[in-house]
Amino acid sequence: MNATPVADGDARRLGQTENFDSLVARNTRLAVGDTVTVRVRRFAPEAGAQLQEFKVPYQRAMRVLDALNWIAEQAATDLAYRWFCGSKMCGTCAVRMNGREVLACWEAVEPEMTIEPLRNLPVLRDLVVDRAPFERKVASFEPWIERVAPYAGFPEPLSHKEMKSASKALDCIGCMSCYSACPVIGLGELTRFAGPAPLVQLGQTALDPRNDPAKVARALAQTDIFSCVSCYKCEEVCPAAIPIVTRVIEPLKARAAVLVPAMARHSNVLRRIVAARGRIDPGALVLGVQGLAALRNLPRIWRMLLRGKINPLRTVLGLKTAAAAAARRLLR
Amino acid sequence: MQVLTTDVVIVGGGAAGCYAALNLHRANVKTIIVCKGLVGKSGASIFAGNLVLGGRLLGNTEENARNTAEFLIKYHNQFLIDQHWARRCGQWIENVYYPELEEAGLYFRRDDAGNVVTSPGKIRSIAANVQGNSGVPFMDLRRKQIIRAKIPCLEETAVTALLCRADGSVGGVFALDSLRGEYIVVLARAVILATGYSDRLHARSTGTREMSGDGIAMAWRVGATLANLEMQWWHTNDAAYPPTWQRMQVYPNPMLGSEKSARMVNSLGNEFFNQQQDDPLAYGPYTVQLKALAKEVHAGRARYDGGYFAGFDHCDAAEVDAYTTYGKSFRQLGLRFPQDLVETAVTAHYRQGGIDVDTQTMASSVPGLYVAGGLGGHSNGLIGLATYDGRVVADGVLGGLDRLAPCELPQAQVGLEQRRLERLLCTRGSEGIAPTELKTRIRAMMWEKVGVEKDAASLRSALGDIETFRLDLLQRMGLTRTARAVNYEWLDAIDAVNMLDACELIIHSSLERKESRGPFMRRDFPDTDNAHWLAANIMRKTENGFRFEQRAYELPFFQPGFATKNNLEVAW
Numbered sequence: 001m002n003a004t005p006v007a008d009g010d011a012r013r014l015g016q017t018e019n020f021d022s023l024v025a026r027n028t029r030l031a032v033g034d035t036v037t038v039r040v041r042r043f044a045p046e047a048g049a050q051l052q053e054f055k056v057p058y059q060r061a062m063r064v065l066d067a068l069n070w071i072a073e074q075a076a077t078d079l080a081y082r083w084f085c086g087s088k089m090c091g092t093c094a095v096r097m098n099g100r101e102v103l104a105c106w107e108a109v110e111p112e113m114t115i116e117p118l119r120n121l122p123v124l125r126d127l128v129v130d131r132a133p134f135e136r137k138v139a140s141f142e143p144w145i146e147r148v149a150p151y152a153g154f155p156e157p158l159s160h161k162e163m164k165s166a167s168k169a170l171d172c173i174g175c176m177s178c179y180s181a182c183p184v185i186g187l188g189e190l191t192r193f194a195g196p197a198p199l200v201q202l203g204q205t206a207l208d209p210r211n212d213p214a215k216v217a218r219a220l221a222q223t224d225i226f227s228c229v230s231c232y233k234c235e236e237v238c239p240a241a242i243p244i245v246t247r248v249i250e251p252l253k254a255r256a257a258v259l260v261p262a263m264a265r266h267s268n269v270l271r272r273i274v275a276a277r278g279r280i281d282p283g284a285l286v287l288g289v290q291g292l293a294a295l296r297n298l299p300r301i302w303r304m305l306l307r308g309k310i311n312p313l314r315t316v317l318g319l320k321t322a323a324a325a326a327a328r329r330l331l332r
Numbered sequence: 333m334q335v336l337t338t339d340v341v342i343v344g345g346g347a348a349g350c351y352a353a354l355n356l357h358r359a360n361v362k363t364i365i366v367c368k369g370l371v372g373k374s375g376a377s378i379f380a381g382n383l384v385l386g387g388r389l390l391g392n393t394e395e396n397a398r399n400t401a402e403f404l405i406k407y408h409n410q411f412l413i414d415q416h417w418a419r420r421c422g423q424w425i426e427n428v429y430y431p432e433l434e435e436a437g438l439y440f441r442r443d444d445a446g447n448v449v450t451s452p453g454k455i456r457s458i459a460a461n462v463q464g465n466s467g468v469p470f471m472d473l474r475r476k477q478i479i480r481a482k483i484p485c486l487e488e489t490a491v492t493a494l495l496c497r498a499d500g501s502v503g504g505v506f507a508l509d510s511l512r513g514e515y516i517v518v519l520a521r522a523v524i525l526a527t528g529y530s531d532r533l534h535a536r537s538t539g540t541r542e543m544s545g546d547g548i549a550m551a552w553r554v555g556a557t558l559a560n561l562e563m564q565w566w567h568t569n570d571a572a573y574p575p576t577w578q579r580m581q582v583y584p585n586p587m588l589g590s591e592k593s594a595r596m597v598n599s600l601g602n603e604f605f606n607q608q609q610d611d612p613l614a615y616g617p618y619t620v621q622l623k624a625l626a627k628e629v630h631a632g633r634a635r636y637d638g639g640y641f642a643g644f645d646h647c648d649a650a651e652v653d654a655y656t657t658y659g660k661s662f663r664q665l666g667l668r669f670p671q672d673l674v675e676t677a678v679t680a681h682y683r684q685g686g687i688d689v690d691t692q693t694m695a696s697s698v699p700g701l702y703v704a705g706g707l708g709g710h711s712n713g714l715i716g717l718a719t720y721d722g723r724v725v726a727d728g729v730l731g732g733l734d735r736l737a738p739c740e741l742p743q744a745q746v747g748l749e750q751r752r753l754e755r756l757l758c759t760r761g762s763e764g765i766a767p768t769e770l771k772t773r774i775r776a777m778m779w780e781k782v783g784v785e786k787d788a789a790s791l792r793s794a795l796g797d798i799e800t801f802r803l804d805l806l807q808r809m810g811l812t813r814t815a816r817a818v819n820y821e822w823l824d825a826i827d828a829v830n831m832l833d834a835c836e837l838i839i840h841s842s843l844e845r846k847e848s849r850g851p852f853m854r855r856d857f858p859d860t861d862n863a864h865w866l867a868a869n870i871m872r873k874t875e876n877g878f879r880f881e882q883r884a885y886e887l888p889f890f891q892p893g894f895a896t897k898n899n900l901e902v903a904w
Binding site: 126174 | 373430443467540579664766
């Protein structure tokens with residue numbers, strides 16, 4: 001099988017070529033007459049969970065949803081799974097196929113598939129998850145526009161340049177694939193991180209220049225957005241191809257740094273140090289983030305000194321490196 | 333069983349239902365939305381590809397404005413429309429619709445210089461965020477407006493029956509919360525049915541999973557009069573494969589920022605339809621396409637279920653990608669875009685007809701029962717029209733509310749409905765069939781006998797099949813298990829009963845209209861007959877069945893200009 005070259009700059013598709021996992025490959029792996037082996041994770045509150053295997057005849061251009069429909073019509077008519085539109089618009093049919101989040105209506109079947117419900121949400125039955133926790137989070141952000149200036153009338157002054165990031169977020173169909181893939185959400189109660197899908201929903205209005213910054217600040221304050229570790233898992237699985245980290249989460253972090261500086265203390269201090277010195281100074285960073293309270297932890301200071309992590313002399317003198325000018329230019 | 337009380341209960345969470353709820357909320361009327369799917373996510377409204385400009389909006393000329401009106405009346409409704417309503421709707425779209433949406437935050441696609449991007453041509457349109465996906469941010473905005481207004485929504489909850497007062501007026505609904513498996517009764521002073529215009533009644537249909545003709549079936553049971561139920565619209569170029577993508581359209585409408593639109597070729601590779609060249613006035617050229625396809629099918633160069641192709645191979649990819657999502661399905665199939673074409677097929681789309689309404693108030697023939705959006709029997713398609721219905725119905729309900737008392741719990745009806753649903757919640761024996769099988773059989777039969785082209789013989793045979801389905805398959809229908817929560821099989825069983833009723837009504841209406849008109853094609857009556865059939869085909873329930881009546885349309889602004897003509901030779 002021939003691999004198709006990755007489109008220039010499409011980082012999210014790296015790795016797929018080596019696995020022969022291009023769109024062409026995925027669409028030509030099977031032919032009519034082949035059998036698709038589908039293992040579905042069945043779950044009922046009264047009976048627990050188990051994997052059930054089905055042999056499904058391959059149909060032309062078959063999607064995961066076609067396989068589920070076949071099962072629900074021919075083999076297990078009580079299979080519980082959610083879908084409405086079947087064409088990547090309603091965002092209700094996301095499942096995990098062989099461990100990765102896919103929109104069932106959009107993804108080509110694989111010869112052997114294990115289909116499971118999304119993670120990080122309560123499972124109600126089989127592949128149906130409870131959307132309520134996600135919906136509550138989105139609603140808590142009050143995701144609508146509040147204007148500072150009165151509306152100027154149709155069409156109001158606005159350019160796509162100003163809307164570029166919000167426009168990407170508006171492609172979101174609320175399928176929660178990214179919410180399932182997010183490792184920080186997977187940590188459960190350890191953080192208060194809102195998660196990628198709610199942040200994209202927030203980004204639709206928070207990155208809209210028409211919105212009142214005070215209102216955006218109130219919403220951002222609830223997101224714990226700096227718990228995002230920028231692992232790009234969300235971008236990788238997004239069926240709407242939204243650059244979630246680069247065009248939504250990073251811009252939202254930048255907004256938070258300005259509008260709710262207390263949230264972004266670590267980032268702001270780091271940025272200030274790098275801009276001033278052209279390099280990171282761990283001593284200055286700890287002091288900047290924790291203040292003088294950091295000095296109370298003597299054993300830790302001692303350990304850091306011994307390992308050469310901090311250099312009090314350099315911290316106090318505020319020595320610059322030759323890169324300082326370049327860093328300032330880049331961070332401007 | 334939970335009993336809720338409100339002023340107005342709205343069934344359906346699409347463009348019409350949401351806008352009705354928001355308008356009633358503004359007037360301090362308490363409402364509850366009951367939605368079989370998810371408000372703003374299920375149903376047809378999210379499919380809106382782009383939004384038509386009416387009147388003198390965004391530099392529209394007088395001629396553009398007239399073209400839009402002419403398109404709506406001729407191509408979109410084949411003159412089966414109240415032209416006075418159309419005029420009021422046009423004025424509202426010009427003065428209220430766009431400013432209100434934008435003020436609420438909807439993003440109408442701009443270029444980098446700040447100009448709203450339009451499609452050129454005789455009729456112009458714009459997009460919410462991106463062409464091909466406008467319905468998604470549009471309905472997402474509605475969902476959030478509903479949340480902001482704190483309007484209660486019962487989602488994934490199927491209304492299974494309308495409840496009546498002793499005098500026969502409608503004052504509530506009986507519903508099944510499908511996730512919890514619990515019954516809910518909502519009592520109100522008025523009910524607005526807004527369950528949409530697309531049903532999944534044919535083997536190929538743009539209707540979404542949950543759509544099964546519920547609105548038609550439930551309204552008929554309480555005695556509502558129907559209109560033009562036979563007037564079924566078709567998409568002519570939806571993906572033939574995979575089955576899940578049967579409602580994935582290769583949009584034929586003009587593209588934003590381009591002079592071109594999709595073209596269609598037959599099995600020999602010859603182009604047979606290109607909107608911008610063949611009929612620029614047919615902005616949404618679905619019927620023109622269908623007629624062009626019918627000629628290809630008759631000549632053996634295409635089939636209604638495939639064997640012809642559509643795409644953008646005459647365009648640059650950059651041109652299509654600039655403001656549209658149109659390349660997405662091609663690329664996802666691993667095709668080269670735009671060089672490759674995709675195989676396409678016909679799909680049942682809107683039903684032009686529906687429940688007969690007074691277009692001033694959206695009141696049905698049954699007191700207390702109002703209808704908005706595609707379910708109404710008065711117009712067709714376009715998210716702007718459905719939204720306007722939401723406004724008219726809100727005003728209509730407000731005007732009639734003081735004549736409607738709060739509804740008392742109708743114990744006997746509730747008991748009957750509960751017993752009906754409990755009977756459907758039974759397991760099947762060895763001779764039994766699954767509800768999905770019955771649904772599949774109904775859809776296959778409708779495709780074969782009540783499809784694009786039909787005649788008295790095929791329609792009579794379809795009625796015979798309905799009878800057999802009722803007497804045999806329906807009696808043997810049963811489920812795998814009787815758990816109440818998240819039991820989609822139970823919903824399928826409830827759907828199947830509604831589908832049988834809706835299909836039967838559609839078939840009778842199709843037999844009655846003895847002509848061909850636009851997308852309604854009778855082999856035995858091939859002419860468009862304005863002398864006898866420029867009229868609403870009204871189906872009225874009587875004590876022992878039903879009877880048909882005609883109601884002529886006024887033609888104040890546009891007239892067809894001929895008495896009879898072969899339908900395939902009529903442009904619209």
